[in-house]
Amino acid sequence: MSVPASIVAQTTYLEAPDDIEAAYEFCEQSGFGDGLPIIPPTLERVERMLMFCDKPRDQPIMSIPPRYGEATPLRIAANAVMAGCKPQYFPIVMLALEAMGEQIYNLYGIQATTHPCAPLIIVNGPIARELQINAGYSAFGAGARSNASIGRAVHLALVNIGGAKPGAGDMATAGSPAKFTYCIAENEAESPWQPLNVDEGFPLGATTVTVVAAEAPHNVNDHESISAEGVLKTIAGTVATTGCNNAHHESRPVIAFCPEHAATVAGGGFSKSDVKEYLYQNAQIPLSKFSTENVERRLRKKFPHRYANAGLDALVPMVQRPEDYIVIVVGGAGKHSAYIPTFGSHRPVTRALQHEDGRLVLSIQELRNAR
Amino acid sequence: MCQLRHRGVAAAVICSEPFVQLAKTQAAVGGVADLPLIIIPHPLGGASLEVVKARAEVAYEQLSLLMRDLLQ
Numbered sequence: 001m002s003v004p005a006s007i008v009a010q011t012t013y014l015e016a017p018d019d020i021e022a023a024y025e026f027c028e029q030s031g032f033g034d035g036l037p038i039i040p041p042t043l044e045r046v047e048r049m050l051m052f053c054d055k056p057r058d059q060p061i062m063s064i065p066p067r068y069g070e071a072t073p074l075r076i077a078a079n080a081v082m083a084g085c086k087p088q089y090f091p092i093v094m095l096a097l098e099a100m101g102e103q104i105y106n107l108y109g110i111q112a113t114t115h116p117c118a119p120l121i122i123v124n125g126p127i128a129r130e131l132q133i134n135a136g137y138s139a140f141g142a143g144a145r146s147n148a149s150i151g152r153a154v155h156l157a158l159v160n161i162g163g164a165k166p167g168a169g170d171m172a173t174a175g176s177p178a179k180f181t182y183c184i185a186e187n188e189a190e191s192p193w194q195p196l197n198v199d200e201g202f203p204l205g206a207t208t209v210t211v212v213a214a215e216a217p218h219n220v221n222d223h224e225s226i227s228a229e230g231v232l233k234t235i236a237g238t239v240a241t242t243g244c245n246n247a248h249h250e251s252r253p254v255i256a257f258c259p260e261h262a263a264t265v266a267g268g269g270f271s272k273s274d275v276k277e278y279l280y281q282n283a284q285i286p287l288s289k290f291s292t293e294n295v296e297r298r299l300r301k302k303f304p305h306r307y308a309n310a311g312l313d314a315l316v317p318m319v320q321r322p323e324d325y326i327v328i329v330v331g332g333a334g335k336h337s338a339y340i341p342t343f344g345s346h347r348p349v350t351r352a353l354q355h356e357d358g359r360l361v362l363s364i365q366e367l368r369n370a371r
Numbered sequence: 372m373c374q375l376r377h378r379g380v381a382a383a384v385i386c387s388e389p390f391v392q393l394a395k396t397q398a399a400v401g402g403v404a405d406l407p408l409i410i411i412p413h414p415l416g417g418a419s420l421e422v423v424k425a426r427a428e429v430a431y432e433q434l435s436l437l438m439r440d441l442l443q
Contacts, residue, residue: 066393068400112393168392
């Protein structure tokens with residue numbers, strides 16, 4: 001396949017073997033990828049990926065730290081091919097990366113930190129359903145191509161374009177399995193509350209991605225509580241942990257209710273705002289539970305207005321304001337919710353999938369051959 | 372620091388040993404591949420005041436050499 005001159009000027013091409021095992025070996029030797037087998041990003045495959053791209057293929061949408069590589073749609077598409085994405089997934093991959101480029105997300109810090117965070121991508125709206133992004137059983141786990149490959153494509157772009165290689169650009173002490181891929185849809189059909197994107201100010205019916213620099217999910221097992229207060233007390237107990245960044249940094253951790261817990265809590269009359277207020281009030285840790293060094297060297301110094309002279313019974317909330325909690329509903333049957341702590345010095349970002357003129361994209365097919 | 376160097380201000384970065392590669396990458400990306408690095412032992416987090424002072428002495432020695440070179 002001939003390569004357009006405009007692309008040749010922008011991009012370095014590498015000759016690689018056609019054989020899939022040899023291509024896998026080539027990527028490993030060249031330092032590309034995440035250690036798993038990849039689909040070789042041939043020109044034909046990258047072209048197919050770009051069928052659903054409505055932006056100029058060689059104009060960067062962002063630069064990705066720490067190397068500050070220019071993330072053009074072309075380069076992102078190559079990573080999406082490697083990850084196993086269908087071309088229809090590509091607009092979600094692009095949108096997630098664009099959201100991560102916002103300053104408040106603090107992508108540099110997230111890429112280079114020693115903390116085990118990975119970009120959690122939460123997809124809301126009709127296109128999440130159109131692309132069959134799993135919101136149900138094992139949504140955080142393996143099984144759905146869309147979840148697996150969208151999250152993986154984002155991570156590969158962070159590594160291959162941004163240079164987040166372990167020990168060089170990604171300084172995570174031990175990292176997280178969530179770095180391989182971390183993408184879900186909210187289970188809007190089984191949520192008793194309005195979806196996350198409406199919480200964040202977007203219209204119902206918008207397709208959005210919310211990106212959160214997050215730890216892997218921490219399980220909240222509660223098979224016994226049959227009241228809203230009971231379920232929330234168990235969640236609050238799981239949230240209130242001293243070794244978590246949210247105890248001493250301002251951010252927005254995620255509470256991922258399973259549908260059964262959500263039904264119990266909503267059935268008890270709790271709105272989402274009520275849930276956030278309850279958790280703010282009850283997921284608090286007395287200073288006495290922290291090590292003396294953490295109290296004296298961190299909490300008293302960082303929050304002197306609260307703790308400079310406070311007794312050891314003073315309480316430390318896990319967010320700075322009740323509305324900082326992100327509440328979603330995810331999963332199938334069963335009584336396992338999840339608490340998802342975050343990196344500090346970071347704010348999650350939500351973006352809607354829109355046409356250039358600002359109209360919402362209502363079906364992914366609207367983007368086919370849009371350019 | 373790269374921006375300071377671009378403006379003609381003498382600058383250096385203090386980093387602990389495991390972060391040298393990241394610092395070099397950042398300096399090169401920032402267009403100042405020769406940005407001086409003042410390298411101290413790891414870790415710094417959780418260090419006692421004595422350890423912090425020892426780290427500062429290590430840094431001070433390197434800083435003195437850098438300033439001497441700069442003034443010559």
